Amino acid sequence: MILFHDQLTKRENAQVDIEDRGYQFGDGIYEVIRVYNGKAFRLQDHLDRFQRSADEISLQLPYNLERLSQLLQELVQTNQLADGTVYLQTSRGVAPRSHPFPEESHSVIVAYTVEAERPLNHLQNGIRTMTQPDIRWLRCDIKSLNLLGAVLAKQKAKEHGCQESILHRDETVTEGSSTNVFLAKDGQLFTHPANNLILHGITRQVVLELAADMGIPVKEEAFTLQDLHRADEVFITSTTMEITPVIEIDGTPVGDSTPGNLVRRLQAAFEHQI
Ligand code: PMP
Numbered sequence: 001m002i003l004f005h006d007q008l009t010k011r012e013n014a015q016v017d018i019e020d021r022g023y024q025f026g027d028g029i030y031e032v033i034r035v036y037n038g039k040a041f042r043l044q045d046h047l048d049r050f051q052r053s054a055d056e057i058s059l060q061l062p063y064n065l066e067r068l069s070q071l072l073q074e075l076v077q078t079n080q081l082a083d084g085t086v087y088l089q090t091s092r093g094v095a096p097r098s099h100p101f102p103e104e105s106h107s108v109i110v111a112y113t114v115e116a117e118r119p120l121n122h123l124q125n126g127i128r129t130m131t132q133p134d135i136r137w138l139r140c141d142i143k144s145l146n147l148l149g150a151v152l153a154k155q156k157a158k159e160h161g162c163q164e165s166i167l168h169r170d171e172t173v174t175e176g177s178s179t180n181v182f183l184a185k186d187g188q189l190f191t192h193p194a195n196n197l198i199l200h201g202i203t204r205q206v207v208l209e210l211a212a213d214m215g216i217p218v219k220e221e222a223f224t225l226q227d228l229h230r231a232d233e234v235f236i237t238s239t240t241m242e243i244t245p246v247i248e249i250d251g252t253p254v255g256d257s258t259p260g261n262l263v264r265r266l267q268a269a270f271e272h273q274i
Contacts, residue, residue, distance in 0.1 A: 001075065001078050001079055002014055002075070002110065002111065002112040003071055003072065003075050003088075003109065003110065003111035003112070004109075004110055005062065005108065005109055006062070006063060006067070006071060006109070008071070008074060008075060008078055011112070014110060017094040019094050019095060019096060019097055020091050020093070020094050020108060021091050021092040021093060021094070021095065021102075021105070022089065022090075022091025022092070022108070022145050023091070024097055025092075025099070026144065026145040026146035026147075026148075027057075027091060027092045027145070028059070028089055028090055028091030028092060028107075028144070028145045029050065029053040029054055029057065029059065029089065029090060029142065029143050029144055029145065030087065030088060030089035030090075030143055030144075030145055031046045031047075031049065031050045031086075031087075031088045031089075031143060032085050032086070032087055032088075032239050032240065033046045033072070033085060033086040033088065033239065034084075034085055034239045034240065034274075035076055035081050035082070035083060035084050035085065035086060035113070036083060036274045037082060037083070038076065038077070038080075038081065038082050040072065040073065040076060040086060041239075041273075041274055042202050042206070043069060043072070043073075044069070045202045045205065046088075046202060047065045047068060047069055048065070049143060049200065049202065050065075050068075050088065050090075050143070051065055053142045053143045053144065054090070056139070056141075056142045057092075057142060057144070058101070059090065059092055059107055060107060061090065061107060061109070062090075062106060062107055062109060068109070071111075072086055072088065072111060075111060075112075075113060076113060079113045081113045081115065082115075083115065083116065083117060083118070084113055084114050084115040084116040085113070085114050085116055085239070085240060086111055086112070086113050086114075087111060087112055087113075087114065088109070088110070088111040089109075089110055089111075089145065090107045090108060090109045090110070091107060091108050091145070092105055092107055093105035093106045093107050093108050094106075094108070116240070118242065119240070119241060119242070119244070122163065122241065122244050123242060123243070123244055123245075123267065124259075125245075125247070125259070126244065126245035126246060126247035126248075126258070126259050127162070127163035127164060127236075127244055127245070127246060127247065127248075128161060128162045128163060128246075128247065128248040129157065129162050129163065129164045129165065129166050129176070129234075129236075129246050129248065129249050129250075130156070130157055130160050130162045130165055130166070130249070130250050130251075131165070131166045131167075131168055131173075131225060131228070131249060131250055132153050132156060132157075132165045132166070132167055132168075133167070133168060133169075134149075134167035134168055134169045134174050134197075135149050135152075135153075136149035136150070136167075137149075138196055138197070139196055140174070140175070140196065140197055140198050140199055141194070141195070141196050141197075141198065141199060141200055143199060149177075150177040150178055153165035153167060153177035154177045154178065157177070162248075164176045164177060164178070164179055164236055164241075164246075165177045166181055166228065166236075166246075166249065168225055169197065171224045171225050171226070172192075172222045172223075172224060173192065173222070173223055173224065173225060173227075173228050174192055174197050174198050174222075175192060175197075175198040175199065175201075176236045176238075178238055178241075179201070179236035179237060179238040179241055179244075180192070180198065180199070180201040180203070180204040180236065180237045180238070181228075181234065181235075181236055182204075182207065182234070182235050182236070182237065183223060183227065183228060183231035183232075183233065183234045184231060184232050184233035184234075184235075184260065184262045184263070185227070185230070185231050185232055186232070187216070187217070187262075188216075188217045188218070188219060189207075189211055189216060189217070189218040189219070189262070190218070190219050190220075190221055190223050190227070191204065191207075191208075191218070191219075191220055192220070192221075192222050192223075193220045193221065193222065194220065201237055201238060201239075202239060203237035203238050203239055203241075203242065203243070204237050206237075206270065206273065207237055207243060207266060207270075208220075210266055210269045210270060210273075211266065213269070214265065214266075214269060216262065216265075216266075228249060229249060229250075229252065231254060231255075232255055232260060232262075233245070233254065233255055233259075233260035233261075233262055233263050234246040234249065234254045235259075235263045235266075242267070242270060243263060243266050243267050243270050245259035245260070245263045247259065
């Protein structure tokens with residue numbers, strides 16, 4: 001089953017109109033939520049971010065977060081999803097194609113579940129990455145459906161045998177194409193501040209909390225490509241990739257090319273939470 005508007009229904013009952021603004025303009029927002037053992041991890045944080053994204057683009061959600069939360073949990077239960085993800089999106093709705101907001105339109109909510117195992121191989125062994133210029137817009141804090149910048153960056157990574165692209169504006173590292181980026185240097189963690197240039201990742205937030213609990217100092221400060229290449233450890237975070245060590249950047253090993261001590265400790269603490 002899937003969620004369409006406010007009903008759980010069969011997938012074939014949900015139709016996307018050819019004049020849906022999400023389809024034509026990318027005029028909408030989304031979330032990806034991880035489900036562990038049948039329970040949606042950090043659901044409220046995702047819903048709060050969903051509301052914030054909606055507010056930032058003046059998109060009126062058709063019902064409140066409490067109702068949405070209930071419906072999503074019903075969806076997970078109905079589909080008997082043990083381990084996987086929930087994809088949730090809303091578009092500004094259907095209207096004759098014209099850039100300004102339509103006078104009258106009703107946002108369209110869709111959600112569905114996907115079974116997925118944890119990416120154990122990458123969590124264990126780390127991933128290869130490459131750096132690329134961040135060509136995205138200046139409101140990366142909004143989780144918008146416009147993902148062409150991310151799509152192009154991820155495709156290039158794939159073509160180079162890498163699992164992620166680390167993006168930079170001039171010399172400043174912002175984030176990954178679908179992840180946040182951390183580095184460790186001399187026992188301290190660094191990650192880009194949660195401003196308009198990055199998505200305020202939920203997993204990033206979890207790592208900040210875990211680091212605080214564990215007494216690991218963190219600076220939410222932007223760092224450069226040079227800092228990245230000189231780091232003791234680098235890792236990326238996201239809902240689906242969790243806390244994944246980076247063992248190579250642009251063909252150069254990070255540290256001794258195996259996951260470092262800090263990332264291992266954070267991964268262990270994260271496992272405890274899920
Ligand atoms: N940055 C970008 C650009 C992303 O697309 C994502 C994942 N959607 C993240 C960071 C990680 O966010 P989260 O931890 O909430 O999944």
